[in-house]
Amino acid sequence: xxxxxxxxxxxxxxxxxxxxxxxxxxxxxxxxxxxxxxxxxxxxxxxxxxxxxxxxxxxxxxxxxxxxxxxxxxxxxxxxxxxxxxxxxxxxxxxxxxxxxxxxxxxxxxxxxxxxxxxxxxxxxxxxxxxxxxxxxxxxxxxxxxxxxxxxxxxxxxxxxxxxxxxxxxxxxxxxxxxxxxxxxxxxxxxxxxxxxxxxxxxxxxxxxxxxxxxxxxxxxxxxxxxxxxxxxxxxxxxxxxxxxxxxxxxxxxxxxxxxxxxxxxxxxxxxxxxxxxxxxxxxxxxxxxxxxxxxxxxxxxxxxxxxxxxxxxxxxxxxxxxxxxxxxxxxxxxxxxxxxxxxxxxxxxxxxxxxxxxxxxxxxxxxxxxxxxxxxxxxxxxxxxxxxxxxxxxxxxxxxxxxxxxxxxxxxxxxxxxxxxxxxxxxxxxxxxxxxxxxxxxxxxxxxxxxxxxxxxxxxxxxxxxxxxxxxxxxxxxxxxxxxxxxxxxxxxxxxxxxxxxxxxxxxxxxxxxxxxxxxxxxxxxxxxxxx
Numbered sequence: 001x002x003x004x005x006x007x008x009x010x011x012x013x014x015x016x017x018x019x020x021x022x023x024x025x026x027x028x029x030x031x032x033x034x035x036x037x038x039x040x041x042x043x044x045x046x047x048x049x050x051x052x053x054x055x056x057x058x059x060x061x062x063x064x065x066x067x068x069x070x071x072x073x074x075x076x077x078x079x080x081x082x083x084x085x086x087x088x089x090x091x092x093x094x095x096x097x098x099x100x101x102x103x104x105x106x107x108x109x110x111x112x113x114x115x116x117x118x119x120x121x122x123x124x125x126x127x128x129x130x131x132x133x134x135x136x137x138x139x140x141x142x143x144x145x146x147x148x149x150x151x152x153x154x155x156x157x158x159x160x161x162x163x164x165x166x167x168x169x170x171x172x173x174x175x176x177x178x179x180x181x182x183x184x185x186x187x188x189x190x191x192x193x194x195x196x197x198x199x200x201x202x203x204x205x206x207x208x209x210x211x212x213x214x215x216x217x218x219x220x221x222x223x224x225x226x227x228x229x230x231x232x233x234x235x236x237x238x239x240x241x242x243x244x245x246x247x248x249x250x251x252x253x254x255x256x257x258x259x260x261x262x263x264x265x266x267x268x269x270x271x272x273x274x275x276x277x278x279x280x281x282x283x284x285x286x287x288x289x290x291x292x293x294x295x296x297x298x299x300x301x302x303x304x305x306x307x308x309x310x311x312x313x314x315x316x317x318x319x320x321x322x323x324x325x326x327x328x329x330x331x332x333x334x335x336x337x338x339x340x341x342x343x344x345x346x347x348x349x350x351x352x353x354x355x356x357x358x359x360x361x362x363x364x365x366x367x368x369x370x371x372x373x374x375x376x377x378x379x380x381x382x383x384x385x386x387x388x389x390x391x392x393x394x395x396x397x398x399x400x401x402x403x404x405x406x407x408x409x410x411x412x413x414x415x416x417x418x419x420x421x422x423x424x425x426x427x428x429x430x431x432x433x434x435x436x437x438x439x440x441x442x443x444x445x446x447x448x449x450x451x452x453x454x455x456x457x458x459x460x461x462x463x464x465x466x467x468x469x470x471x472x473x474x475x476x477x478x479x480x481x482x483x484x485x486x487x488x489x490x491x492x493x494x495x496x497x498x499x500x501x502x503x504x505x506x507x508x509x510x511x512x513x514x515x516x517x518x519x520x521x522x523x524x525x526x527x528x529x530x531x532x533x
Contacts, residue, residue: 056349061484062409063531065356071095072354074136074311075332080318084110086178103133113381114359124181135159136200147230154178159199167198190233200249209290215250222250236291245271256326257364264288280304281312285372305468306499309333329362340457376495387532398520406510409484414526417476422518430511440490442470447492449499456503468497
């Protein structure tokens with residue numbers, strides 16, 4: 001959603017920087033990273049162009065989705081229309097001059113493989129009615145014309161707040177295949193019942209019962225609503241979870257596990273930092289009877305353990321013939337965090353702020369103890385865009401081993417094995433003197449990504465190393481790490497645990513090294529791949 005209230009939580013100096021469209025350089029002033037900011041290229045943030053300004057080095061991601069200019073935040077669940085995924089996202093065309101208070105529209109990009117996207121411009125405009133700008137919601141294809149706009153019309157239900165406080169749900173519709181939308185009047189289809197948090201509607205079709213189901217973010221509750229026509233909604237119950245902050249961007253879907261069991265999954269973006277938990281996508285497996293979701297356990301699992309995978313959505317995977325694959329879903333998240341959302345080097349030279357994670361394929365697996373969990377892997381179509389492969393084979397490491405490879409955007413995979421060891425992993429985007437790098441690997445009983453020794457957006461110093469559980473008795477771990485100019489995504493073993501984090505290494509920091517702590521490790525089948533879009 002367009003969170004104008006987020007600006008109120010910034011310091012007064014940060015507010016002034018954002019409202020003036022200031023660059024990362026200004027935002028870093030007074031921080032630990034600011035001491036080295038002279039290494040950054042000098043440029044005005046005013047040039048909002050898809051390509052970097054002349055004479056200025058680009059930090060735009062090489063193979064991740066980025067907004068063409070200005071600002072993006074929350075992804076909106078992509079829908080399949082006429083053989084293409086239609087990916088909508090919140091877009092602020094006036095970010096560099098008005099900051100985050102300038103409001104958002106829905107911009108559209110289409111893709112056939114979820115790696116290469118084609119920009120299609122604004123789909124759902126902002127400020128065309130007295131209701132104002134458009135926040136998060138969801139799009140559905142109304143195949144049976146339940147809403148009365150025609151069979152196959154694309155319906156968007158999104159949060160809007162005319163007074164910037166009272167959140168309610170409004171309807172837009174498209175009769176041209178989801179390219180452009182008109183508002184369905186200026187009255188909400190679901191009015192606010194008198195609460196502060198009432199946003200991010202996610203609509204799914206309940207074919208078994210012949211109706212639509214909406215999940216809605218209501219502070220510590222995910223509300224459930226029914227509708228026959230997408231225009232009139234009835235509250236039927238809710239799922240409550242305390243202790244992980246305000247629940248946002250809810251998600252509800254059915255998926256078939258690797259053992260053939262079908263499960264419902266309820267998810268939400270949530271902030272578990274205060275409890276030592278992630279600030280990403282929390283989810284529960286369970287059952288859903290059309291009205292009530294019953295979780296298998298009260299505590300959620302997390303689809304990402306890094307710092308920067310927020311507002312995430314999952315969506316149907318389509319086979320080549322267009323049919324839905326019930327055993328796989330896709331997922332995409334915003335590679336940012338509201339704690340430091342306006343801090344990025346892409347403002348300086350590239351004129352934008354907004355990068356997404358790689359699209360993932362999500363599967364449901366059954367663990368040895370009988371519990372079910374979601375596993376992630378990068379979308380398989382990424383393999384079709386490999387431009388260079390460097391096969392380093394098996395490498396023995398005792399201490400630090402610097403590799404004969406340099407790059408700013410690549411994927412590295414390896415299986416690490418050992419007999420006796422405390423920790424092992426990789427130094428990514430290593431500086432020529434070895435003083436700056438991002439560390440990713442395992443240590444004792446946890447896997448981790450540590451961005452402390454490179455430039456990164458966290459000025460507080462609190463959110464520098466992310467952790468997920470690891471069993472050291474296995475004496476082996478498979479790592480698949482996606483490195484791009486401003487991000488690192490590490491997939492551990494079968495992808496049960498993923499760490500997605502922003503990091504802003506200087507463009508001269510291109511080295512790669514392997515390390516072991518407390519013993520010798522063998523990095524087997526070490527392969528580096530680069531991609532061309």
